[in-house]
Amino acid sequence: MITTGLTFGELATLMKHSAGVTVDPAQLEETPETPFNELGVDSLGLLGIVGELENRHGVSLPTDAERCKTPAEFIALVNNALAGV
Amino acid sequence: MSTQRPRRAVVTGIGVVAPNGLRSDAYWKSVREGLGVLDRITREGCAHLPLKVAGQVEGFDASALIDERFLVQTDRFTHYAMAAASLALDEAGLGHDEGPEEPFSIGVVTAAGSGGGEFGQRELQKLWGQGSKFVGPYQSIAWFYAASTGQISIRHGFKGPCGVVASDEAGGLDSRARRPRRPARHPRGRRRGGGGALAPYSMVCQLGYPELSTVDDPDRAYRPFTAKACGFVPAEGGAMLVVEDETSALDRGVAPRATIAGHGATFTGASRWQESREGLARAIRVALDEADCAPEEIDVVFPDALGVPEADRAEALALADALGAHARRVPVTAPKTGYGRAYCGHPYWTPRPPCSPWNTAWCPHPNVFDIDCDLDVVMSAARPAELRTALVLSRGLMGSNAALVVRRGGGLAR
Numbered sequence: 001m002i003t004t005g006l007t008f009g010e011l012a013t014l015m016k017h018s019a020g021v022t023v024d025p026a027q028l029e030e031t032p033e034t035p036f037n038e039l040g041v042d043s044l045g046l047l048g049i050v051g052e053l054e055n056r057h058g059v060s061l062p063t064d065a066e067r068c069k070t071p072a073e074f075i076a077l078v079n080n081a082l083a084g085v
Numbered sequence: 086m087s088t089q090r091p092r093r094a095v096v097t098g099i100g101v102v103a104p105n106g107l108r109s110d111a112y113w114k115s116v117r118e119g120l121g122v123l124d125r126i127t128r129e130g131c132a133h134l135p136l137k138v139a140g141q142v143e144g145f146d147a148s149a150l151i152d153e154r155f156l157v158q159t160d161r162f163t164h165y166a167m168a169a170a171s172l173a174l175d176e177a178g179l180g181h182d183e184g185p186e187e188p189f190s191i192g193v194v195t196a197a198g199s200g201g202g203e204f205g206q207r208e209l210q211k212l213w214g215q216g217s218k219f220v221g222p223y224q225s226i227a228w229f230y231a232a233s234t235g236q237i238s239i240r241h242g243f244k245g246p247c248g249v250v251a252s253d254e255a256g257g258l259d260s261r262a263r264r265p266r267r268p269a270r271h272p273r274g275r276r277r278g279g280g281g282a283l284a285p286y287s288m289v290c291q292l293g294y295p296e297l298s299t300v301d302d303p304d305r306a307y308r309p310f311t312a313k314a315c316g317f318v319p320a321e322g323g324a325m326l327v328v329e330d331e332t333s334a335l336d337r338g339v340a341p342r343a344t345i346a347g348h349g350a351t352f353t354g355a356s357r358w359q360e361s362r363e364g365l366a367r368a369i370r371v372a373l374d375e376a377d378c379a380p381e382e383i384d385v386v387f388p389d390a391l392g393v394p395e396a397d398r399a400e401a402l403a404l405a406d407a408l409g410a411h412a413r414r415v416p417v418t419a420p421k422t423g424y425g426r427a428y429c430g431h432p433y434w435t436p437r438p439p440c441s442p443w444n445t446a447w448c449p450h451p452n453v454f455d456i457d458c459d460l461d462v463v464m465s466a467a468r469p470a471e472l473r474t475a476l477v478l479s480r481g482l483m484g485s486n487a488a489l490v491v492r493r494g495g496g497l498a499r
Binding site for chain 1: 153156219221223225
């Protein structure tokens with residue numbers, strides 16, 4: 001089965017939908033180490049993003065996913081999990 | 086009894102989101118003119134319910150006052166509370182973007198009878214329609230009755246003592262009366278039940294109350310103190326007050342609009358309206374005593390006006406018990422007959438008239454004619470009057486009775 005990885009653009013969309021936080025996707029990609037809490041995404045917001053990705057891809061993500069501090073860390077972890085690594 | 090009087094709590098800011106006005110000035114103008122805005126319920130998903138008439142908030146643009154983050158994460162009842170808080174803080178000169186100078190001296194108290202019904206319904210529908218993995222995590226806080234207190238405190242960085250009073254309409258008065266305990270500026274809040282109560286789920290939760298009016302004519306649905314009384318009409322919305330110690334207000338150069346002079350609260354049991362006579366009378370006496378106020382000093386009474394004949398009779402008798410002969414002379418006005426009973430929100434709207442142009446008028450009582458009790462109820466037109474002291478009454482459907490004495494301006498400045 002082919003699964004597409006999570007991009008910064010998709011993460012920006014999920015942040016808006018699940019947590020009400022608007023970020024510029026280009027900005028997100030440029031400074032991926034800016035912590036979620038500085039961007040305004042709290043732990044419940046990240047949990048909502050994890051839930052949405054799990055529903056969309058029909059998989060369970062590792063519990064570490066909701067503990068990620070930054071978009072860079074989150075995207076790496078999610079893409080590894082989706083790739084079955 | 087203690088001879089040490091508590092510090093004088095004054096109102097310095099008022100924010101209103103009501104069916105008859107989205108700002109306090111618009112609200113006051115509608116009240117003064119006796120505008121009736123009760124109407125057939127138009128909210129989606131409500132058409133099949135037996136409750137037909139309500140006071141609905143129209144044209145409310147939450148995004149103009151609240152960040153998108155809070156809009157996504159909270160229910161409509163919190164949107165109303167946050168918008169009202171923002172308006173009240175601006176009016177009190179405390180609406181700083183950079184956060185409060187003394188965060189520990191500001192707390193948030195709201196009154197909430199229910200919680201985020203609209204948000205809750207949406208997530209529960211996902212639970213039963215799609216499964217537990219489709220329920221969003223903000224459900225855990227958004228439908229909680231304390232959500233508005235929490236979110237207002239987070240949004241503005243207020244770190245003082247916070248709380249929520251849950252006793253239906255009486256809770257609105259009780260939360261206003263919780264006094265500052267420390268060098269305090271206390272924004273007090275209030276909110277009313279259930280997703281702006283006008284979500285299908287929150288409406289269904291109300292249907293078991295026999296006190297609810299199911300009359301479908303907006304002009305006839307809510308007529309307290311008359312032989313045609315048939316229950317109350319619900320309303321949605323919210324209001325917040327900034328309440329602070331008078332010396333702190335004067336130090337900041339802010340003129341107090343009103344003083345919370347006295348408060349009394351009692352409990353007489355759910356729907357035991359006959360017994361509420363004794364409870365309400367006692368609450369009035371306690372409030373008058375705390376305010377050091379003689380019955381004759383009361384210039385206007387804003388009654389509970391539930392619209393249930395037994396409850397209205399009990400209220401008229403309670404006023405006679407507590408105010409003596411003055412009960413038949415003092416003007417009584419319930420502007421809520423024009424926009425509905427807003428659960429915990431109502432007591433916050435009501436003090437608005439006494440806190441505003443005091444010299445203007447007692448408000449007329451929309452839709453109320455042929456008074457069937459021994460009270461001087463103000464009817465078709467406003468009466469000019471010099472108002473100094475108001476008595477505000479409320480009862481909760483679960484048995485709480487509350488009375489508040491509000492005086493114009495501040496004591497030190499008076």
